[in-house]
Amino acid sequence: MPTLTLENDVRQFLGSITRRERRFAAAGTLITLLVLVPVVAVADPGLVPGTPAQSATEQAVDAARGDSCRDTLPADTPDYVVCRWLTPPQDAAAVAAFWGADGGANLEQAQPLPAQYVRCNRKTDLSTSTTCKGGTTFCRQLPSGWYQCTDETNGKVTYERYVNGKKQVQSTPPPSPSTTTSSTTWPTSSPTPSSPDTASTPLPTPTPPDETLPPDGNPPDAGTPTTDPTTPSASVPTVTAEPTASTTPTTPEPGNGAADGDFIATAKKARLRIWLESDLADDYLAGDTAFTAALQQLVTDAKRTDVTGVKFADNLAYTGFSTEQQVIRFLNRATQALRAALPGKRLAIGVVVPELGCGDSQPCITGLRKRAPLVTKQHVNRYLRAGDVDRVEIAGGLFGRTYRQYQVTDPKTGKPTSITPALATRAQWMSVKALEWDTLAQIGVREYGLAHTGDTSPWTMAQATAQIEARIGTAIGLGASTITLWGHKATADGQTYRLLNAGLADNPTWNGLTGQGLRGRLAVVIDPTSTERGAADIVHYAKGVSEIFILI
Incomplete structure (x- = not known):
C-alpha cells in the first residue's frame, strides 16, 4: 500500500543517517520555522477588506512593521498570547542566531x-x-530527573541537572528515585500578578462617574472623531456633547407591546436575526416584585419563534451594584429563570471594561478602575466565567476624551503619544484575546463611536472611512465576531444621536459601512418608541446589517 511504503521509506531514511545529521536537520528545521513562518503572518488585520488606501489616517496593526503587544498592553498580560511567538520578519534572523549560538547553550538553559x-x-x-x-555530547534523562551525558569523542560520562537556573554537574551516578527525588520543579502556570481588585479586596460602593452609561446604552464620552490627530490640516468635527453625571435617561417601561407587533414582523420579513433587549439589572435591584414583572414581560415577548435570543443586561455592573457577589447572584438568577422559560433561545449581556482601552498606561488604568471599581477586567472576567450566557457585547467607542488625557509610547518613534480611538480599540481587543473571553462566549462589540448628534453627520467620506477602519476594522481584525451599531435616533443629555441622517437619509458613515461588505457581521439597536418612520426604519437598515436588537 502507498502509505506503508512511504512509512517504510521514512524509517529507512531516519535509520540511515547519523545522530549528528539528525541534529543538524532539527536545527535547520528550527531556523526555517523562525525565519519563514512569521513572513506568512504579515497580512494587515487592522483594515476592513476592500478599503481604499489610507490618507492621513491612523495606522492599523502591522506585524511587518514590528507591532507587538509589548508596546500596547499592561505588564500583567500573558506573554504567550502575542509577545512570545509573534516574531516580525525583520527580527527572525536575530532570534535564530540567539538560539543557535554557542552550540545551542541558550536553548539548553531555557528549560525544560x-x-x-x-x-x-x-x-x-x-x-x-x-x-x-x-x-x-549526548544527554538522556534518568528517572531521577538527572541527565546522563556521554561525550561521544572520549566516552566520558557526567551527570547533570539545573536547579533554580544553575547547572549542577557530578561524575558519580545520582541516587535512584526510591531514595530521593529531583528538586527540580517546573511551574504549571505563571504566577498571577497582584492586583488592587482581587476577590478578597473590599469593594467601595460605586459612585456615579462623570460619564454615565444608562441601561439603554446611551453613550458617555464617545470622544471626538478625528482623521489623524497628528496631522495639522485634518478637519476635526465635534459630534458629541460631553454628558454629565446628572444624565439619567431610562429605557421604555415594559409592557408597551411594541416588540410584539410590526417591528418583529418587519424584521422577520427583512430576513434579520432578531434579539429582544431589556436591562433587568435595575429591576433586580428594585426588588423581587419589579424583577419578576420585568422578567415575565421579556419572556412573553421572547417566546415567539421569530426571536433568536434575549439580551437581559447592558453595561453590567458599571453602576447600581455594590459588590461583585451581588452581580454574580443577579447573573445566576436571571440566567436560570430565562433558560427554564425560554429553552433553545440564546442569552446575551453587555459589559463595559474601561481599562482595556488604556493599553500599558498605568495612570489610565488606575484612574478608570477608581471610577468604575466593579468593571475592572478581573471582575468582568469572573462575571463571564460565572454567568451562563452565549453572547457578550463589549462596549466600544467610549471614553474617548478620557483616553486622550493619557499617553503611551509610540513603538516606532519612542515618543509619547495620546491614546487615539485606533490605539484604544487595538488594546481592547488584544486584551480580550489575552483574557480568553472568546472561549467562554461569542464576543462582539457594541460600538458607540460612529453616532453623531444633530440631523446631519459632519464627517466627510475620508473622515468616516478613517473612523470605520480605526474602530471596526481593527476590532474585526483582532477577533471581534460582530459589531452592533448604537445610535439610531437615541436620546441622551437632551440630544439625539443618529447613525443615519434625519429622515433615514444616507451619509458617509452609512455608505462607508455598506460599501465594505460587512452585512453578516453588523447589527443595529432600535428603540420602537424613538424612530424616524416606525417599523419602516428596519427595512432601510436591513440593507447593511443582518441582526437587530429591539428594545422593549
Whole structure:
C-alpha cells in the first residue's frame, strides 16, 4: 500500500543517517520555522477588506512593521498570547542566531529540556556553521530527573541537572528515585500578578462617574472623531456633547407591546436575526416584585419563534451594584429563570471594561478602575466565567476624551503619544484575546463611536472611512465576531444621536459601512418608541446589517 511504503521509506531514511545529521536537520528545521513562518503572518488585520488606501489616517496593526503587544498592553498580560511567538520578519534572523549560538547553550538553559538532546562540546554558532567544534555530547534523562551525558569523542560520562537556573554537574551516578527525588520543579502556570481588585479586596460602593452609561446604552464620552490627530490640516468635527453625571435617561417601561407587533414582523420579513433587549439589572435591584414583572414581560415577548435570543443586561455592573457577589447572584438568577422559560433561545449581556482601552498606561488604568471599581477586567472576567450566557457585547467607542488625557509610547518613534480611538480599540481587543473571553462566549462589540448628534453627520467620506477602519476594522481584525451599531435616533443629555441622517437619509458613515461588505457581521439597536418612520426604519437598515436588537 502507498502509505506503508512511504512509512517504510521514512524509517529507512531516519535509520540511515547519523545522530549528528539528525541534529543538524532539527536545527535547520528550527531556523526555517523562525525565519519563514512569521513572513506568512504579515497580512494587515487592522483594515476592513476592500478599503481604499489610507490618507492621513491612523495606522492599523502591522506585524511587518514590528507591532507587538509589548508596546500596547499592561505588564500583567500573558506573554504567550502575542509577545512570545509573534516574531516580525525583520527580527527572525536575530532570534535564530540567539538560539543557535554557542552550540545551542541558550536553548539548553531555557528549560525544560527534552528527554534526550545533543550539544556541541565547544562554542559553535549553528546558525552559520554545520559542524560542532570539539565533537558532541549526548544527554538522556534518568528517572531521577538527572541527565546522563556521554561525550561521544572520549566516552566520558557526567551527570547533570539545573536547579533554580544553575547547572549542577557530578561524575558519580545520582541516587535512584526510591531514595530521593529531583528538586527540580517546573511551574504549571505563571504566577498571577497582584492586583488592587482581587476577590478578597473590599469593594467601595460605586459612585456615579462623570460619564454615565444608562441601561439603554446611551453613550458617555464617545470622544471626538478625528482623521489623524497628528496631522495639522485634518478637519476635526465635534459630534458629541460631553454628558454629565446628572444624565439619567431610562429605557421604555415594559409592557408597551411594541416588540410584539410590526417591528418583529418587519424584521422577520427583512430576513434579520432578531434579539429582544431589556436591562433587568435595575429591576433586580428594585426588588423581587419589579424583577419578576420585568422578567415575565421579556419572556412573553421572547417566546415567539421569530426571536433568536434575549439580551437581559447592558453595561453590567458599571453602576447600581455594590459588590461583585451581588452581580454574580443577579447573573445566576436571571440566567436560570430565562433558560427554564425560554429553552433553545440564546442569552446575551453587555459589559463595559474601561481599562482595556488604556493599553500599558498605568495612570489610565488606575484612574478608570477608581471610577468604575466593579468593571475592572478581573471582575468582568469572573462575571463571564460565572454567568451562563452565549453572547457578550463589549462596549466600544467610549471614553474617548478620557483616553486622550493619557499617553503611551509610540513603538516606532519612542515618543509619547495620546491614546487615539485606533490605539484604544487595538488594546481592547488584544486584551480580550489575552483574557480568553472568546472561549467562554461569542464576543462582539457594541460600538458607540460612529453616532453623531444633530440631523446631519459632519464627517466627510475620508473622515468616516478613517473612523470605520480605526474602530471596526481593527476590532474585526483582532477577533471581534460582530459589531452592533448604537445610535439610531437615541436620546441622551437632551440630544439625539443618529447613525443615519434625519429622515433615514444616507451619509458617509452609512455608505462607508455598506460599501465594505460587512452585512453578516453588523447589527443595529432600535428603540420602537424613538424612530424616524416606525417599523419602516428596519427595512432601510436591513440593507447593511443582518441582526437587530429591539428594545422593549
